[in-house]
Amino acid sequence: xxxxxxxxxxxxxxxxxxxxLIFFLALTGFEVNDSIHLFGFEKAVLYxxxxxxxxxxxxxxxVFWHVTTGEWRQYIPTFSKLSAQIKYYTYGMFKGEPxxxxxxxxxxxxxxxxxxxxxxxxxxxxxxxxxxxxxMFHRSIDANNMVIVSxxxxxxxxxxxxxxxxxxxxxxxxxxxxxxxxxxxxxNLKAMLTxxxxxxxxxxxxxxxxxxxxxx
Amino acid sequence: xxxxxxxxxxxxxxxxxxxxxxxxxxxPNLGEMQLKQKYAVKHTSSVDHSKFEQLKNDFETPxxxxxxxxxxxxxxxxxxxxxxxxxxxxxxxxxxxGIERVGKQNVINNYCIGANTNEQSCAKCHIGFGMxxxxxxxxxxxxxxxxxxxxxxxxxxKGASAAGYPDRSVNLQKVAQSVGRPGNFxxxxxxxxxxxxxxxxxxxxxxxxxxxxxxxDVHMAANGMNMICVxxxxxxxxxxxxxxxxxxxxxxxxxxxxxxxxxxxxFNRILDVHTASVACQTCHIPxxxxxxxxxxxWHWSDAGRLKEGKPFHEVDSSGxxxxxxxxxxxxxxxxxxxxxxxxxxxxxxYILGDTVNGIPVKVNELLGSADDGESKIYPVKVHRGDQIYxxxxxxxxxxxxxxxxxxxxxxxxxxxxxxxxxxxxxGVGLPYSGEYDFIETLMFWPVNHMVATKDKALSCDECxxxxxxxxxxxxxxxxxGRDSNKGLSFFGQLLLIGALAAVFLHASxxxxxxxxxxxxxxxxxxxxx
Numbered sequence: 001x002x003x004x005x006x007x008x009x010x011x012x013x014x015x016x017x018x019x020x021l022i023f024f025l026a027l028t029g030f031e032v033n034d035s036i037h038l039f040g041f042e043k044a045v046l047y048x049x050x051x052x053x054x055x056x057x058x059x060x061x062x063v064f065w066h067v068t069t070g071e072w073r074q075y076i077p078t079f080s081k082l083s084a085q086i087k088y089y090t091y092g093m094f095k096g097e098p099x100x101x102x103x104x105x106x107x108x109x110x111x112x113x114x115x116x117x118x119x120x121x122x123x124x125x126x127x128x129x130x131x132x133x134x135x136m137f138h139r140s141i142d143a144n145n146m147v148i149v150s151x152x153x154x155x156x157x158x159x160x161x162x163x164x165x166x167x168x169x170x171x172x173x174x175x176x177x178x179x180x181x182x183x184x185x186x187x188n189l190k191a192m193l194t195x196x197x198x199x200x201x202x203x204x205x206x207x208x209x210x211x212x213x214x215x216x
Numbered sequence: 217x218x219x220x221x222x223x224x225x226x227x228x229x230x231x232x233x234x235x236x237x238x239x240x241x242x243x244p245n246l247g248e249m250q251l252k253q254k255y256a257v258k259h260t261s262s263v264d265h266s267k268f269e270q271l272k273n274d275f276e277t278p279x280x281x282x283x284x285x286x287x288x289x290x291x292x293x294x295x296x297x298x299x300x301x302x303x304x305x306x307x308x309x310x311x312x313x314g315i316e317r318v319g320k321q322n323v324i325n326n327y328c329i330g331a332n333t334n335e336q337s338c339a340k341c342h343i344g345f346g347m348x349x350x351x352x353x354x355x356x357x358x359x360x361x362x363x364x365x366x367x368x369x370x371x372x373x374k375g376a377s378a379a380g381y382p383d384r385s386v387n388l389q390k391v392a393q394s395v396g397r398p399g400n401f402x403x404x405x406x407x408x409x410x411x412x413x414x415x416x417x418x419x420x421x422x423x424x425x426x427x428x429x430x431x432x433d434v435h436m437a438a439n440g441m442n443m444i445c446v447x448x449x450x451x452x453x454x455x456x457x458x459x460x461x462x463x464x465x466x467x468x469x470x471x472x473x474x475x476x477x478x479x480x481x482x483f484n485r486i487l488d489v490h491t492a493s494v495a496c497q498t499c500h501i502p503x504x505x506x507x508x509x510x511x512x513x514w515h516w517s518d519a520g521r522l523k524e525g526k527p528f529h530e531v532d533s534s535g536x537x538x539x540x541x542x543x544x545x546x547x548x549x550x551x552x553x554x555x556x557x558x559x560x561x562x563x564x565x566y567i568l569g570d571t572v573n574g575i576p577v578k579v580n581e582l583l584g585s586a587d588d589g590e591s592k593i594y595p596v597k598v599h600r601g602d603q604i605y606x607x608x609x610x611x612x613x614x615x616x617x618x619x620x621x622x623x624x625x626x627x628x629x630x631x632x633x634x635x636x637x638x639x640x641x642x643g644v645g646l647p648y649s650g651e652y653d654f655i656e657t658l659m660f661w662p663v664n665h666m667v668a669t670k671d672k673a674l675s676c677d678e679c680x681x682x683x684x685x686x687x688x689x690x691x692x693x694x695x696x697g698r699d700s701n702k703g704l705s706f707f708g709q710l711l712l713i714g715a716l717a718a719v720f721l722h723a724s725x726x727x728x729x730x731x732x733x734x735x736x737x738x739x740x741x742x743x744x745x
Contacts, residue, residue: 034682034697041677094729139489155694159701166708170715177719
């Protein structure tokens with residue numbers, strides 16, 4: 001075992017503030033949808049808007065960070081060990097089999113994670129962001145008599161936005177649970193809080209790096 | 217260094233955000249202040265009519281007063297005679313009908329039904345003298361009643377069933393010398409008491425507005441801006457701005473709040489975008505009939521019950537008549553929540569001679585829909601009742617209700633529907649089969665007055681709520697908070713519950729496996745021992 005600095009400071013800030021915002025947006029959003037009652041409709045709308053702008057700002061920063069640090073490559077899906085990973089979670093881990101893949105600072109995500117997070121970033125996030133912006137600017141005539149968005153029915157926009165919310169919550173539930181499947185149930189959580197994680201020293205660590213490099 | 221700067225940056229952002237979210241200092245509303253200043257200065261007359269020689273005569277007839285008026289205001293009568301207050305009709309393009317003359321002369325209402333054959337009594341609210349039949353000469357300027365609108369002595373009243381002539385008690389000379397800008401007394405004489413009593417028809421126009429507080433109406437409050445009717449209902453050449461769709465049908469010369477308040481009066485963008493599809497009145501008039509009750513229903517079919525051969529009336533605990541032998545039964549309500557409709561400023565009416573198409577009959581109908589681009593959501597008083605109609609011709613019947621004496625076919629004297637129907641329909645030149653029945657009717661009155669104070673305006677969740685909201689049954693649009701897709705909600709909840717179940721199952725298996733493993737391990741340990 002080796003203590004490795006896996007999650008950088010910005011990465012942790014981004015992860016936890018995004019998590020916070022997503023849950024806050026879910027709360028206020030489902031209040032606007034009148035499924036729960038917490039702040040009252042008026043406040044819920046206001047808070048939802050403020051939180052949505054914060055999230056958008058955060059996303060801009062995180063995209064910049066991913067691009068400039070090259071961390072975006074973490075999400076490039078690899079399919080070779082995907083089925084092995086699925087098999088591990090559904091079967092192998094009960095038998096006490098070892099993880100089929102090894103986590104390193106260079107390769108933080110297992111194949112299943114990579115493809116799921118990519119789905120989050122390419123499907124769920126765009127769905128909720130685009131419909132959210134359409135919702136926010138949906139009106140027939142705005143204060144300055146400019147028609148902004150009215151051709152797409154608000155009904156459709158709202159329903160797609162709600163669908164996006166359900167999908168992200170689905171992701172969140174499974175994501176939170178999966179954090180307990182690390183070396184110990186809390187090791188992944190600890191790592192995301194402190195940045196450091198005890199990782200196995202694997203002989204093919206270097207070779208993994210080289211494969212990564214060759215992909216680059 | 218980095219350790220210090222980042223926390224400072226983030227905490228600064230956080231503090232600014234919190235301040236921005238929770239601290240909302242009152243922004244001075246300069247536009248509103250300007251309006252208040254404008255209406256703070258009350259109108260004063262520039263002339264004293266009591267000094268004019270022409271008005272010092274002992275007027276024998278009200279027509280002499282009119283002639284005296286015209287001797288100075290020598291073209292004003294032509295303006296008056298071009299107005300609908302005089303003509304009781306207006307040339308309009310009506311959707312589905314074409315160009316039509318529409319007004320009190322040919323439409324009916326859901327209260328006393330119609331003026332035809334009852335002119336002698338109904339002309340109390342005509343700005344003329346001598347309308348005692350439908351043969352009134354609308355070209356005789358001498359019969360224009362200037363005083364009913366311009367009397368500032370508050371002594372001029374029209375006589376009961378006097379064909380529009382003033383009451384005999386009125387001192388014409390005094391009234392003539394006191395004329396000026398119309399006050400609430402003048403407008404209210406007809407518009408407060410129409411339908412046979414205070415607040416019967418409108419619900420939002422009644423004599424409490426003569427002197428009310430800000431809770432009743434922010435504009436007219438005596439302890440507020442103390443505005444009068446004509447401050448808003450201005451007139452150019454005696455054509456008064458504003459429409460009521462009991463008799464009006466087209467979207468022109470309307471009076472809207474945004475003419476003074478603009479369409480973005482809120483200092484809040486989310487509220488301001490509402491003005492594209494929600495009329496100001498919808499949020500700012502949460503209830504009407506705030507002081508005195510208004511009639512919500514009127515069933516003519518109940519009329520005609522007599523006690524010992526004599527008509528009678530019944531009143532409720534508040535003194536409102538709930539039954540009158542001559543009129544039928546009524547339901548009164550106070551502090552009424554309006555009903556809401558999409559309305560684009562156009563309306564159609566049942567015009568005498570139309571055949572009934574559908575029950576209940578809509579005596580008037582507000583046009584509009586969520587997607588026509590023009591409509592806004594308006595608060596409306598819906599008046600329900602029933603009226604006499606002819607089941608063979610399928611026409612509503614204009615009955616003759618009033619006559620000075622018995623035996624003249626008037627229902628209010630003889631209590632005979634058949635005779636009243638015969639005389640009434642003959643009077644308007646329409647057929648009557650000899651058979652009558654009663655049919656349910658509806659009438660729609662947009663609510664425009666009794667504007668509440670800012671803090672009493674509707675809150676968001678009175679409409680944006682899943683069930684029992686104010687707009688619960690308004691169709692044609694997606695309303696956040698009210699509308700949801702059952703399929704989507706079901707699917708979404710299924711996803712979440714499914715995920716939780718899967719997670720629980722997975723965790724349970726892990727748990728069980730872990731315990732078993734421990735047992736094996738401990739067994740191994742004991743074996744080794």
